[in-house]
Amino acid sequence: MHVDPKAKYRPFPPVDLPDRKWPSATITQAPIWASVDLRDGNQALIEPMGIQRKARLYETLVRMGFKEIEVGFPAASQTDFDFARYLIENDMVPEDVTLQVLVQAREPLIRRTFEALKGCRRAIVHVYNSTSELQRRVVFGMDRAGIIDIARQGAELIHSLAGETDTDIHYQYSPESFTGTELDFAVEICEAVMDVFQPTPEKRLILNLPSTVEMATPNVYADQIEWFSRNVKNRDSVIISLHPHNDRGTGVAATELALMAGADRVEGTLFGNGERTGNVDVVTLAMNMFTQGVDPGLDCSNMPELVTTAEYCNRLPVHPRHPYAGELVFTAFSGSHQDAINKGLRALRQSNSGMWEVPYLPIDPTDVGRTYEAVIRINSQSGKGGVAHILERDHALQMPRNLQVEFSGVVQHITDESEGEVTAMQLWDIFQTEYLVQNPGDLALKEYRTVPDTHATDIRVLDAVLVVNGEEHKVSGRGNGPLDAFVDALKTDLGMALEVVNYSEHALGTGANAQAYAYVEMKAEGHAPMYGVGRHTNIVQASLNAILSSVNRVRRLNAAGCSGGARSTQKAKEDAQAAGTEAAAE
Numbered sequence: 001m002h003v004d005p006k007a008k009y010r011p012f013p014p015v016d017l018p019d020r021k022w023p024s025a026t027i028t029q030a031p032i033w034a035s036v037d038l039r040d041g042n043q044a045l046i047e048p049m050g051i052q053r054k055a056r057l058y059e060t061l062v063r064m065g066f067k068e069i070e071v072g073f074p075a076a077s078q079t080d081f082d083f084a085r086y087l088i089e090n091d092m093v094p095e096d097v098t099l100q101v102l103v104q105a106r107e108p109l110i111r112r113t114f115e116a117l118k119g120c121r122r123a124i125v126h127v128y129n130s131t132s133e134l135q136r137r138v139v140f141g142m143d144r145a146g147i148i149d150i151a152r153q154g155a156e157l158i159h160s161l162a163g164e165t166d167t168d169i170h171y172q173y174s175p176e177s178f179t180g181t182e183l184d185f186a187v188e189i190c191e192a193v194m195d196v197f198q199p200t201p202e203k204r205l206i207l208n209l210p211s212t213v214e215m216a217t218p219n220v221y222a223d224q225i226e227w228f229s230r231n232v233k234n235r236d237s238v239i240i241s242l243h244p245h246n247d248r249g250t251g252v253a254a255t256e257l258a259l260m261a262g263a264d265r266v267e268g269t270l271f272g273n274g275e276r277t278g279n280v281d282v283v284t285l286a287m288n289m290f291t292q293g294v295d296p297g298l299d300c301s302n303m304p305e306l307v308t309t310a311e312y313c314n315r316l317p318v319h320p321r322h323p324y325a326g327e328l329v330f331t332a333f334s335g336s337h338q339d340a341i342n343k344g345l346r347a348l349r350q351s352n353s354g355m356w357e358v359p360y361l362p363i364d365p366t367d368v369g370r371t372y373e374a375v376i377r378i379n380s381q382s383g384k385g386g387v388a389h390i391l392e393r394d395h396a397l398q399m400p401r402n403l404q405v406e407f408s409g410v411v412q413h414i415t416d417e418s419e420g421e422v423t424a425m426q427l428w429d430i431f432q433t434e435y436l437v438q439n440p441g442d443l444a445l446k447e448y449r450t451v452p453d454t455h456a457t458d459i460r461v462l463d464a465v466l467v468v469n470g471e472e473h474k475v476s477g478r479g480n481g482p483l484d485a486f487v488d489a490l491k492t493d494l495g496m497a498l499e500v501v502n503y504s505e506h507a508l509g510t511g512a513n514a515q516a517y518a519y520v521e522m523k524a525e526g527h528a529p530m531y532g533v534g535r536h537t538n539i540v541q542a543s544l545n546a547i548l549s550s551v552n553r554v555r556r557l558n559a560a561g562c563s564g565g566a567r568s569t570q571k572a573k574e575d576a577q578a579a580g581t582e583a584a585a586e
């Protein structure tokens with residue numbers, strides 16, 4: 001059924017603020033943060049937290065550096081009441097942390113809230129009532145004056161109870177559904193509440209302007225906040241607080257623009273848990289500041305622990321793509337990204353500027369307690385850079401470029417067929433199978449010796465014993481060095497034209513037992529150049545092994561009836577078996 005959106009929804013009217021200032025502002029300092037995980041986050045859960053889960057989350061919030069924490073709605077549920085008591089009676093509120101509690105502007109609920117706070121050193125009592133045109137009409141059936149009366153009466157009772165307690169009470173008022181409230185009315189009702197609480201620059205009233213439902217583009221929220229901030233009286237006696245939700249998926253953007261518009265404080269939750277699409281995600285906000293060089297004043301350096309705690313307490317998962325926190329957000333599967341990351345990380349190691357500059361990695365994963373290990377992962381979208389990165393990282397291989405190209409073709413063939421990921425361990429297995437491990441029918445070098453040629457001073461003779469399928473035979477060749485002589489010996493033995501196209505080597509570690517790797521690119525008759533890789537404590541033997549590795553790969557292809565360049569040995573065998581040939585046989 002087609003729904004005509006024009007017939008059902010109307011556009012949000014713009015705010016009349018032609019000289020708006022916020023578009024030119026930048027965020028240069030962190031706001032006052034208030035966590036509402038234990039209240040707004042909790043009230044939206046399928047299974048609300050009990051005391052034990054609340055306590056675990058509370059302790060995490062304190063460790064992160066939150067100084068204001070809304071711990072519940074004590075008049076609404078016994079658990080929330082008991083939790084406030086638990087924190088107070090067990091002296092779990094650090095000197096610099098203030099507990100905040102929410103209450104509707106209703107007398108019995110307010111009285112019960114003050115009971116929950118008995119013995120608390122300092123607290124923020126947060127009172128709210130809905131002010132939007134829609135709620136006035138359909139929920140409360142009241143005009144503006146009636147709604148102001150609810151707020152004023154609630155504030156008066158709170159003010160009077162605050163005078164009777166030893167707790168240092170701070171006040172917070174929310175014109176709930178602020179984004180759906182006419183701005184002049186929002187100012188009017190807030191000023192009515194200010195008249196009751198009489199805030200001063202020394203003891204400011206928190207005016208929390210919630211985007212209870214996100215109803216418009218983020219710039220509209222910023223306009224609303226700038227308009228309010230300019231028009232409310234005694235601006236220096238109020239703290240303008242944001243409480244954004246995320247219905248349009250732009251809660252973070254709206255918050256950032258509203259901070260540019262002059263807000264002082266932000267209420268939100270870890271990873272954006274909360275009603276419907278959630279409250280604004282304070283972790284993303286904090287990390288967005290961090291990555292602009294602004295200290296957010298919230299410690300997110302152990303992100304895995306924050307994720308584990310949030311998932312445990314909320315019994316909801318954090319999405320693998322969640323900014324800064326998701327399992328996959330520091331991972332690249334695609335080839336060109338891997339290549340750029342690999343080059344960026346190398347350039348970073350060589351630079352000493354200290355500035356983070358790696359393509360596709362907006363932040364250093366170690367800043368949030370993640371490692372580089374999982375940055376590059378391999379599937380069919382991956383290229384040579386990623387493959388080379390993992391083999392260098394885990395096995396210190398310095399693969400020449402052509403070998404990278406060749407081997408990534410082998411890997412891609414496998415990942416294309418499996419449609420899955422190849423782990424770092426599997427990648428190493430594939431590499432070993434392709435280049436380092438003996439297959440049935442492969443030639444192995446048992447021993448060799450070189451002696452100077454009696455006829456020419458610059459020529460050496462190499463005699464070697466090769467083993468194939470357990471049987472030994474001798475080969476001999478001449479050349480201007482051991483490699484050359486070994487290739488000569490193999491040409492004669494196999495009756496095959498062979499030529500070394502490229503050669504490189506490197507040591508792995510230092511000392512007498514250090515291994516060396518040799519990489520030899522060989523051209524065999526009827527085949528594209530193919531690499532061989534050899535490993536040994538003796539560099540000459542490593543090179544000879546590399547030559548044999550390449551020759552063996554050619555022989556496997558020949559046995560499978562194939563010619564060409566990089567192909568998986570496994571695949572060649574499968575093809576051969578399918579064709580009724582015994583690939584591995586001599």
Ligand SMILES: CC(=O)SCCNC(=O)CCNC(=O)[C@H](O)C(C)(C)COP(=O)(O)OP(=O)(O)OC[C@H]1O[C@@H](n2cnc3c(N)ncnc32)[C@H](O)[C@@H]1OP(=O)(O)O
Binds near residue numbers: 043075105128275
């Ligand atoms: C946007 C937000 O997140 S606001 C926070 C919302 N959180 C919660 O609601 C979770 C906890 N709430 C509760 O457990 C319950 O709603 C309670 C215990 C607080 C109240 O329960 P009940 O007394 O059964 O009231 P219920 O919530 O069903 O009804 C609301 C009544 O309070 C009135 N009301 C609602 N909000 C307010 C308010 N902020 N101030 C004054 N009156 C209010 C409504 O108009 C309605 O009045 P009516 O009975 O005359 O129609």
Ligand SMILES: CC(C)C(=O)C(=O)O
Binds near residue numbers: 040128174212243
């Ligand atoms: C009580 C208020 C601040 C609230 O939770 C909201 O508007 O979302």
